[in-house]
Amino acid sequence: MKDTLSIKDHLGVIVDPSNNQTLLENQAIRYINVDEDNVVQLIIGVYKLDDTVKKTLNRAIAKVIKLDLGFQGLKIEFEPLKKATSVLNEAKNIVYIGVASGKGGVGKSTVAVNLAVALTRLGKRTAIIDADIYGSSVPQLMNVAVETPSADEEEKIIPFKNYDVELISTAFFLQPDQPIMWRGPMLGKMLNHFFYDVAWHKDTEFIVVDLPPGTGDVAMDIQKLIPQCHMLIITTPHHSASNVAVKAGFGAKQLEHPILGVVENLAGIPTPNGLNPIFGEGGGETVANKLETNVLSQIPIELPSDPNTGVYDMNESNGVAFLGLANKLLKILKDKA
Ligand SMILES: Nc1ncnc2c1ncn2[C@@H]1O[C@H](COP(=O)(O)OP(=O)(O)OP(=O)(O)O)[C@@H](O)[C@H]1O
Numbered sequence: 267m268k269d270t271l272s273i274k275d276h277l278g279v280i281v282d283p284s285n286n287q288t289l290l291e292n293q294a295i296r297y298i299n300v301d302e303d304n305v306v307q308l309i310i311g312v313y314k315l316d317d318t319v320k321k322t323l324n325r326a327i328a329k330v331i332k333l334d335l336g337f338q339g340l341k342i343e344f345e346p347l348k349k350a351t352s353v354l355n356e357a358k359n360i361v362y363i364g365v366a367s368g369k370g371g372v373g374k375s376t377v378a379v380n381l382a383v384a385l386t387r388l389g390k391r392t393a394i395i396d397a398d399i400y401g402s403s404v405p406q407l408m409n410v411a412v413e414t415p416s417a418d419e420e421e422k423i424i425p426f427k428n429y430d431v432e433l434i435s436t437a438f439f440l441q442p443d444q445p446i447m448w449r450g451p452m453l454g455k456m457l458n459h460f461f462y463d464v465a466w467h468k469d470t471e472f473i474v475v476d477l478p479p480g481t482g483d484v485a486m487d488i489q490k491l492i493p494q495c496h497m498l499i500i501t502t503p504h505h506s507a508s509n510v511a512v513k514a515g516f517g518a519k520q521l522e523h524p525i526l527g528v529v530e531n532l533a534g535i536p537t538p539n540g541l542n543p544i545f546g547e548g549g550g551e552t553v554a555n556k557l558e559t560n561v562l563s564q565i566p567i568e569l570p571s572d573p574n575t576g577v578y579d580m581n582e583s584n585g586v587a588f589l590g591l592a593n594k595l596l597k598i599l600k601d602k603a
């Protein structure tokens with residue numbers, strides 16, 4: 267993991283002769299992986315895909331990877347970058363919020379979806395990337411049919427939309443029951459398209475990313491692809507979830523992704539005397555203390571009254587709870603800016 271970060275730093279200063287900007291300025295380093303034979307695999311975006319440009323970049327990159335950093339080998343794939351006027355430029359203003367949990371089934375997707383809807387309700391144009399390659403549930407939670415999206419004339423993917431929130435999901439590109447063999451560049455490539463080649467609404471301000479559960483390679487590889495990602499860590503009150511959520515948080519820290527805070531989901535059944543903590547207590551606080559951050563919200567156990575959706579209405583108490591969470595996040599992000 268350390269390797270890929272330092273690779274990015276070293277490659278970032280190389281200048282792309284097609285527009286005289288560095289690879290970092292061009293956001294051109296689209297995928298980095300080091301395989302078990304110590305071979306570095308890269309996908310590099312260039313504005314002009316001609317042989318001279320490729321040759322110059324190849325030479326400069328090979329020097330860094332093999333001579334300076336001492337890796338065994340190098341495989342580079344070049345991809346065209348779209349015009350400077352396209353989403354790449356606009357993407358600089360988009361704030362990514364990654365939602366991670368470590369453990370599965372704790373309500374990560376529920377939080378991601380309802381946070382996106384809440385930000386929209388607060389007047390912030392928000393989209394969701396469902397990057398969970400194991401069990402994507404975002405389309406279902408947002409009541410969006412699973413279909414293959416079409417592309418616009420610039421070959422950008424046109425997202426689906428419901429609740430005024432645009433959505434792109436791994437489920438739209440994977441066949442049902444398709445085994446997950448999407449390791450390495452294959453998976454990286456699909457997700458890269460999610461981060462760079464979606465025709466989001468031009469005023470999009472936030473993109474919430476539902477990350478896969480787990481603290482291993484896949485979860486980390488996906489996080490590495492996200493340009494600049496603020497993280498929200500989800501846990502339940504139970505220590506079995508909080509122990510793993512801490513690991514997910516440390517993983518995010520290692521990638522230098524700032525942690526916005528912790529959400530404790532399934533925090534108890536609402537009663538007139540407060541929450542009845544049927545799943546235990548203290549998980550959120552444990553995670554927040556270990557990650558040196560705060561519990562931003564405790565979301566009670568409540569099912570949406572409409573069984574066809576995972577989105578809480580504003581007349582349901584969880585709808586209000588998520589609005590509170592969105593408000594807090596906006597404040598934290600404003601203070602950080
Ligand atoms: N606050 C809540 N109150 C009641 N039910 C909830 C709540 N949060 C989540 N659930 C339910 O718990 C189940 C798991 O939630 P969800 O799919 O959001 O979790 P996840 O962490 O994304 O799971 P996975 O690891 O499978 O992606 C779903 O059936 C969801 O409807």
Ligand SMILES: [Mg+2]
Nearest residue numbers: 374375398403
């Ligand atoms: Mg999920």
